Structures are given as C-alpha cells and as structure tokens.
Amino acid sequence: MTKGQVRVLAALLITTAFCMAVRHRRAGGAAVPADLRDAPADTRPASSGYSRSELDLLKECTYNINPARRTLSPETALRCLETLHEGKPSLIERYAAERPYDANRLIGHNSALVELKKTIAGFKSYGLAYRLDQMMTGDTGLADMGFSLVSEQTRWWVSKYMPGEQEVLKDAEIWQESILKDKEEKAAQKNAAAAKREKDMAAAAKSINALSGKSAADQGRYLSRTFDNASSAGSGAPPVHLAAAAGAPRQPRAMTAEEGKAIASAMIRMKGGKPEGYFVDVLGQTAAGRRTLDFYNDPGYAKTGDNGINVGFEGQSSIAFWNPVSRQIRFNPQLVTDFAASRGMTVRQVMGNKAAMKELAVYISPVFVHEAEHQNQTARAKASGIAVEEFKGAMSNVYTMASEDLSYKWEAEHLIEYCSRNGGAACYAKAQPNARRDAEVYMADGMQGLEREKRGSYLGVRTLEGRTARDFKAAQSCAAQLQTLETLQRSYPDLMTPPRKRELEESRRLMNTRFKWYALTYGEMSEAEKGSLDFRRRYSGS
Amino acid sequence: MRKMRFLLAASVLCLGAALSAAAAGPAASVYTEKGLFTVSFPEGWVRAETGLGLSSEEKKVYGAELAGPESSGIAVRIGVHYYAPGNLLQPTAKGFIKLHSRPALGVDPDDGVYGNVKASKVGNYRAEVFDRTTYVYVPPDAMNPKKVPVYERFAVVPVRRGFYVLRYYAPKETAERYLPAFEAVLSSFRMLKR
Numbered sequence: 135m136t137k138g139q140v141r142v143l144a145a146l147l148i149t150t151a152f153c154m155a156v157r158h159r160r161a162g163g164a165a166v167p168a169d170l171r172d173a174p175a176d177t178r179p180a181s182s183g184y185s186r187s188e189l190d191l192l193k194e195c196t197y198n199i200n201p202a203r204r205t206l207s208p209e210t211a212l213r214c215l216e217t218l219h220e221g222k223p224s225l226i227e228r229y230a231a232e233r234p235y236d237a238n239r240l241i242g243h244n245s246a247l248v249e250l251k252k253t254i255a256g257f258k259s260y261g262l263a264y265r266l267d268q269m270m271t272g273d274t275g276l277a278d279m280g281f282s283l284v285s286e287q288t289r290w291w292v293s294k295y296m297p298g299e300q301e302v303l304k305d306a307e308i309w310q311e312s313i314l315k316d317k318e319e320k321a322a323q324k325n326a327a328a329a330k331r332e333k334d335m336a337a338a339a340k341s342i343n344a345l346s347g348k349s350a351a352d353q354g355r356y357l358s359r360t361f362d363n364a365s366s367a368g369s370g371a372p373p374v375h376l377a378a379a380a381g382a383p384r385q386p387r388a389m390t391a392e393e394g395k396a397i398a399s400a401m402i403r404m405k406g407g408k409p410e411g412y413f414v415d416v417l418g419q420t421a422a423g424r425r426t427l428d429f430y431n432d433p434g435y436a437k438t439g440d441n442g443i444n445v446g447f448e449g450q451s452s453i454a455f456w457n458p459v460s461r462q463i464r465f466n467p468q469l470v471t472d473f474a475a476s477r478g479m480t481v482r483q484v485m486g487n488k489a490a491m492k493e494l495a496v497y498i499s500p501v502f503v504h505e506a507e508h509q510n511q512t513a514r515a516k517a518s519g520i521a522v523e524e525f526k527g528a529m530s531n532v533y534t535m536a537s538e539d540l541s542y543k544w545e546a547e548h549l550i551e552y553c554s555r556n557g558g559a560a561c562y563a564k565a566q567p568n569a570r571r572d573a574e575v576y577m578a579d580g581m582q583g584l585e586r587e588k589r590g591s592y593l594g595v596r597t598l599e600g601r602t603a604r605d606f607k608a609a610q611s612c613a614a615q616l617q618t619l620e621t622l623q624r625s626y627p628d629l630m631t632p633p634r635k636r637e638l639e640e641s642r643r644l645m646n647t648r649f650k651w652y653a654l655t656y657g658e659m660s661e662a663e664k665g666s667l668d669f670r671r672r673y674s675g676s
Numbered sequence: 677m678r679k680m681r682f683l684l685a686a687s688v689l690c691l692g693a694a695l696s697a698a699a700a701g702p703a704a705s706v707y708t709e710k711g712l713f714t715v716s717f718p719e720g721w722v723r724a725e726t727g728l729g730l731s732s733e734e735k736k737v738y739g740a741e742l743a744g745p746e747s748s749g750i751a752v753r754i755g756v757h758y759y760a761p762g763n764l765l766q767p768t769a770k771g772f773i774k775l776h777s778r779p780a781l782g783v784d785p786d787d788g789v790y791g792n793v794k795a796s797k798v799g800n801y802r803a804e805v806f807d808r809t810t811y812v813y814v815p816p817d818a819m820n821p822k823k824v825p826v827y828e829r830f831a832v833v834p835v836r837r838g839f840y841v842l843r844y845y846a847p848k849e850t851a852e853r854y855l856p857a858f859e860a861v862l863s864s865f866r867m868l869k870r
Contacts, residue, residue: 212723216731255722255743256751298720452817466819550781559783568813568821570785577780580765581729586741586753586845588816663729667764674775 188225191217196236199243201279201287208251208295211244219656235617243275250276254292254299262302263309267317284310389467389481394447397470397485401495402502404443407436412495413502419555422548423499426506429513440513445502453568454501456508458533463505465498469566473497476564493564496552500569504545511537518654535585536655540662542584545569546576547669554673577674580666616641704860709738709868712758713840716864717742718857724753736763741843744854748824749814752846752854754861760838769804769832769839776830777806786811786823796831798842798862803833809848827851831862840867 184192195214198205218226218240230237246269253265266283270276280287284307292303389397402411409430417423435441448464456463473494474484484490511533550573553561562570575583619638623630630638704716717740724743732738739757746752759766766772778790788810796805807829813821825848833840842865844851844858 209723220731251722256746296720296722451819452815453819454817468819553781559781562781562783563785567785568816570781571811571813572816574779574781574784574810578775582725586724587750587812659729660734667730667735674771674780 183228184225191225192229192240195240195244199239199247199275199279204290206247206279206291208247211247214240214244215248232620233617234620235614239275243279246275246279250281250291251296254296254302258302259305260309260312263306263313264316266306267310267313283307283313388471389447393481393485394467394470397481397491397494398445398447398465400485400491401498402443402445404430407431407433409443412491413499415492416495416499416552417503417548420548420551422503422544422551425544426503426510426548429506429510434517435513438513438516440516441509453566454505456505456512458508458512461509463502463509465501469498469501470494496556497564497566499552500545500549500566500572503548504541507541507544508533508537511540515654520654534655536659538588539581539585540658542572542588543576543581543662543666546573546584547666549573550577550669550673576666577670580670581663704864706864707740707756709740709756709758712738712868713756714864714866714868715756715861717754717861718744720744721754724751730764735765736760737765744857745850747850748822748847750812750824750826750847752850752857753843754845754858755841755843756861756865757841757843758838759841763838769834772839772841773804773806773830773832776828777808784810798831798833798840799865801833801840801865801867803831805829805831812847824848829855829858835867840865 191214194210195218197203198207198210198214218224218229226237226241229240250266250269253269254262257265263283266288270282270288281291282288289300289303292299400411402409402413404410409427414427417427429435430441430443432441442461444460444462446462446464447467447470449467452466453469454463454465470481470484474481477484477490477493479487479490484494546569549562549565549569553565553573562573565573572584575587579586616638619634619641622634623638704719705721706714706716708714721742721744724741737757737759739755741753741755741757743751743753759769759772766775773793777793779788788808791807793804793806796803807827809825809827811823812826814824815821827844827846827848829844831842833842842858842862844855846854
C-alpha cells in the first residue's frame with residue numbers, strides 16, 4: 135500500500151467516526167477535529183472545469199474563512215454567497231459535486247460571517263449575548279474560526295469590521311455569566327421535566343392497565359380527563375409565529391371551543407378528498423387563493439398526508455400559526471370576536487348569518503393563505519427529498535425568514551387581487567388590519583419592503599444565511615467523509631470495497647439533501663420575486 | 677461578478693459633512709456603485725439586503741441599503757439606488773413618485789400622513805422630494821400589535837436615462853436624530869454617469 139493510500143484510508147477512518155456521530159445527533163452536533171478543519175479547505179479544485187474567474191472566486195471565498203489569514207470579512211462573505219449560486223448548475227453545485235466538504239464549509243462559514251454582522255447590528259445587551267453564545271458554541275462555523283462570546287478574535291473582528299459597535303460588544307460580554315447561569319438552569323429544568331414525564335408516563339401506564347375490563351364509555355371519560363389539556367406543541371416551545379408575538383396583550387376569550395370548531399369547519403373542511411367551505415369560495419377568486427386550493431387538492435400530497443386540513447381556533451397572542459409537528463393551522467379566536475364586534479354582532483349571530491360568514495371568510499382568508507403557504511413549504515421540502523427535521527417543539531430546519539417572505543407575498547397578493555375585484559378602497563377599509571398593512575407595503579416595495587419591515591420582529595427566526603451556517607456546520611463532518619470517499623474512488627478504485635461503495639452512496643444522498651434545500655430556497659425566492667414584480671406591475675397600473 | 681464595490685477606506689473624505697457624531701459617528705464609508713455613483717454612508721451601518729431573489733443585474737436596479745441603530749424593533753435605514761431604463765421595478769421616476777407619495781392601495785385606514793411632492797436639489801442635481809409617515813405593526817403578526825409611526829423621506833433624481841432614489845426610513849421617535857446622517861448622504865452623493 136502506498137503512502138497516499140494510507141493517508142486517504144486514515145482520513146476515511148476518522149471522518150466516518152465523526153459522520154456517524156453526527157447522524158445520530160440532531161443539528162448542532164460534534165465539532166470537527168482540528169486536524170480536519172484546515173486540511174481540505176486550502177486544497178484547490180481538482181477539476182479543470184472552472185473558468186479563471188471562478189477559480190479566483192473560490193480562492194477568495196476560501197481564504198476569507200481561513201482564520202489563519204485573518205480576513206473573515208463579512209462583505210466578502212456576502213459577495214461570495216451572492217455569486218456562488220449564480221448560473222445553472224451554479225458554481226457551488228458543481229464544486230459541491232466534486233468537493234462536498236469544501237463547498238459545505240464555503241457556504242456554512244461565509245454565511246456565519248454574514249449572520250454575525252447582522253446579529254451584532256441588530257441586537258443589544260442580553261439579547262445579543264444570548265444569540266452570540268448560541269452562534270459560537272458549536273452551533274455554527276464561528277467556533278471553528280476562533281470566535282466565542284468573550285474572545286480576542288471577536289473583539290478584533292468587531293474593531294475591524296464594525297468599529298462603531300465595540301461598546302455594544304463590551305456590553306454583551308458583561309452578560310456572559312448570566313447566559314451561563316441561564317443555560318445551567320434550563321438544563322436543570324429540562325432534566326427535572328424529563329424525570330417528571332417519565333414518572334407520569336409510568337403512572338399513566340399503570341392506570342391504563344387498570345382500564346382493561348371497563349366499558350368503552352368509562353375508558354373514554356378517563357382518557358379525556360387525562361389527556362385533553364395536553365399542549366399540542368408538546369414540549370412547550372413556541373410554535374412558528376409565537377416568537378414574533380411575544381409580549382402582546384391577550385384579549386378575554388369570547389368564543390367557546392364549540393363555536394370555534396363549528397366556524398373552522400364551516401370555513402374549510404375536506405369532503406371526498408376536496409376542500410369545501412366559505413374559504414373555498416373566496417380563494418377561488420384570486421390566483422394566490424387558487425394556488426392554495428391546488429395544494430389541498432394535490433393527489434400526490436394527499437398520498438403522503440402532507441396536505442391534510444386541520445384548522446381551528448386557539449388562544450394565542452399571534453394571529454395564527456402553522457405547526458409542522460402537529461400539522462395544524464391555528465387562528466386566534468380574537469379574529470372572529472374582532473370581526474363580530476366591528477359589525478355589531480355576537481359570535482352566535484355571525485354563525486347564523488350566511489352573509490356575515492362569507493364576510494368573515496374574506497376577513498380571515500389572507501391569514502389562511504399565509505399559513506397554508508407554510509404548510510405547503512413543509513410539503514414541498516419533503517417532496518424534494520429534503521430531510522425535514524423538526525426540533526425545538528414546532529420549528530423545522532427548513533423554516534427561515536425566506537419562508538416568511540414567501541408567505542407574506544402570497545397573503546398580500548391574495549388580498550390585493552380580491553379587493554381590486556370587490557370594491558377597492560371599501561374592501562381594504564374592512565380588511566384585517568395586519569393583512570391590509572402587508573398589502574400596502576407589498577404594493578409599494580414588494581418582498582423587500584415586507585422583509586425590511588418585519589425582520590426586526592422575527593427575533594427567533596434565522597435568516598437563510600443563519601440557518602445555512604447552522605445546518606452546514608452539522609453536515610460538515612459527513613461532507614469530509616464524502617470527500618474522502620470520492621477521492622478514494624477517483625484515485626484508488628481498488629480500495630473501494632462494497633461497504634465503502636454503499637457508504638459513498640449514502641453520504642452522497644445525505645449531502646444532496648443539504649445542498650438541495652439551499653438551492654431550492656434560492657431558486658424559489660428568485661421565481662417568487664419575478665412573479666411578484668409582474669403582479670405589482672399589473673395591479674399598480676405602471 | 678457584481679458591480680458593487682464597498683470601499684471601507686473612507687473617513688477623511690467625509691469629515692466635513694454635516695453629520696453629527698451622536699447620530700452617525702465621526703467617520704463614513706464611501707460606497708461606489710461602479711460606473712454609476714458614489715456616496716458616503718455612516719460608519720458602522722450594515723448592508724441590509726438579504727441577497728435573496730433576483731440579482732441587481734436581473735432587476736437593473738443598482739445600489740445599497742444600509743441599516744443603522746434600532747428602536748421599537750425597527751432599524752433606521754438609508755438606501756441609494758439607480759433605476760436603469762427597462763428595470764423590472766419601476767419604469768419611470770413619475771411612477772415611483774406616484775406609488776410612494778400616496779397610499780399604494782388608494783386608501784390608508786391607519787391615517788398615514790403623505791406630504792406634497794416638492795422640487796428640490798440633491799447636491800447639484802435637480803430632484804423631487806417628498807415625505808410620509810405611516811404605521812408599522814410591531815410585532816407584525818401579533819393579534820394586538822403596537823402601531824409604530826415610521827417617517828420616510830424620498831429624494832428622486834431623474835436623469836436622461838433612468839433615475840436615482842435616495843431614501844430615508846426611521847421610526848418617528850428617532851427620525852429627527854438620524855436625519856443629519858441622511859442629509860450627509862445627500863450631500864455626498866455624486867453621479868458617475870448622467
């Protein structure tokens with residue numbers, strides 16, 4: 135065996151161990167060992183299928199994330215992210231096919247630098263310290279590049295790229311101890327909750343055993359009493375939209391659970407595999423609405439169960455949310471009580487009046503289009519072969535600010551088209567206020583206007599760059615293994631045993647899901663903006 | 677490769693500008709949109725675009741938007757953009773002014789205030805200037821959001837081919853404080869092509 139073969143096999147042994155570890159963890163897994171961090175990043179592309187300018191770009195982007203060179207520029211990083219995915223197939227896709235580890239690092243680490251600058255610019259004090267700690271403790275490639283909440287590297291970086299924020303960083307550093315304490319407390323609470331859950335489960339199992347021999351009615355009564363108050367989100371973490379609405383005052387509940395169920399069912403339900411109800415009539419009048427209905431009518435999604443309709447009303451501080459874990463869309467009951475109050479009616483009176491129910495459907499429909507788009511996003515990601523992971527209660531790895539941008543786009547287009555056909559100004563005057571404001575901003579400034587207005591409020595939602603930084607970090611060790619196997623196959627095919635070939639296929643599949651998500655989101659956003667510009671030209675009359 | 681070049685070397689060029697230290701810091705960063713314009717943005721402000729969607733070349737709209745300090749969950753922003761002929765966003769300066777100087781939907785139940793469009797100057801360039809105050813819902817998806825007034829000022833500079841837009845966006849509570857930063861941007865604006 136030659137020295138080269140020995141080196142490749144040794145690398146394979148190490149990367150396999152790390153990749154296995156990552157596969158058995160969720161995102162945010164083990165850090166790559168130091169000896170692997172820099173080795174592949176400085177290697178040049180093996181293929182000659184790149185133009186001179188592409189090679190220069192790859193070099194610049196790779197150098198930018200090498201801590202030894204101490205560039206780490208967020209401006210260069212942003213330029214890299216903007217240009218690497220241009221073309222079809224994009225440079226990053228071609229590079230990933232050849233050198234997945236390096237491509238993975240290139241995207242993940244440059245994304246992390248962009249996210250770091252945005253985070254420092256957008257947060258202060260405890261909020262900033264909390265996020266920096268999250269970003270720098272194995273969560274992204276920032277730790278690989280030598281960053282931590284309190285470190286010379288971070289101070290140097292801020293003084294170089296954000297000199298106006300040095301005081302903000304100092305202030306955040308002061309919170310380090312509190313962050314550590316909070317983390318310890320949370321871990322202790324989590325352990326206590328897990329112990330309690332185990333105890334409860336054991337008690338419930340004992341009780342359920344005791345149910346055998348009782349009547350069905352008795353069993354039903356027991357189970358209702360035991361489980362009906364369980365939170366649908368499970369772990370108690372906020373569902374998709376809740377983080378954005380934290381702190382908003384709650385309104386007294388003025389609609390009963392039965393009324394909520396009846397109204398939800400009247401608005402939309404499945405019959406014979408097709409959606410029907412008041413929403414269907416409203417949605418059928420706009421392109422965005424018909425797109426929503428097409429999703430619920432899609433036989434392919436029906437097979438996988440990803441387009442099931444499960445709507446309802448539940449007390450929340452947010453207007454509505456899609457929960458990808460429980461697969462539910464939930465509206466705030468106050469939507470109904472506000473509507474009823476604005477018409478001088480009670481909820482019961484609205485329910486008994488067909489015209490009022492139709493108007494209620496119009497009022498809530500933009501919110502439904504928004505949440506249905508989130509459901510559609512989850513389904514699209516799964517159908518594209520992306521490994522959708524749900525974690526932290528109701529968040530998923532494919533949920534980013536880009537997901538919100540798309541949902542707001544369809545919501546706004548629905549309201550604008552509906553009102554332009556149904557009374558114009560008078561229609562807007564009666565529309566749900568948040569949806570009307572979104573439509574106003576969208577008409578004037580498009581998707582970027584909405585992003586500008588909302589970014590600051592979605593504190594718990596990562597940008598695409600942030601999510602990429604996190605996910606690609608988690609996939610990094612698997613990418614290293616894939617790259618080693620690819621090298622082995624190219625250079626020493628005799629060493630590719632059947633298990634290694636299987637491993638190569640599996641690694642390719644895993645990495646494709648990562649890049650696919652990234653490429654899919656970029657592609658969707660470009661298509662969405664094209665469509666958005668056409669729409670606004672049509673409806674603004676310019 | 678994009679035309680953008682973000683040159684951080686600045687400082688000396690802009691110290692004379694009417695930019696208060698409290699509002700924007702003592703220095704500024706020169707931004708050059710190759711072949712189109714240069715402008716000085718406040719030091720330490722960050723690029724606010726997401727990089728998602730269509731590229732500048734595809735839209736034929738070139739420039740940058742920078743975000744500064746935040747209050748009430750909303751960051752102050754200053755943007756400078758050139759809209760080339762045939763761009764996908766707004767074909768004419770007139771259309772841009774029409775869409776932004778009055779409610780885009782034709783009605784504003786929140787009673788936003790829309791100022792008149794006035795002839796003015798940006799440096800030595802002829803411009804149309806207007807402002808407006810509208811209400812942003814914070815948090816955006818809260819059932820009972822706070823309505824935060826946001827002040828915006830626009831300077832639209834028509835040229836033989838296309839037009840430029842210089843835009844200021846700030847929560848009303850801090851709008852006055854950071855207005856000098858916007859005025860300094862206006863003073864520093866130089867076209868490289870007309």
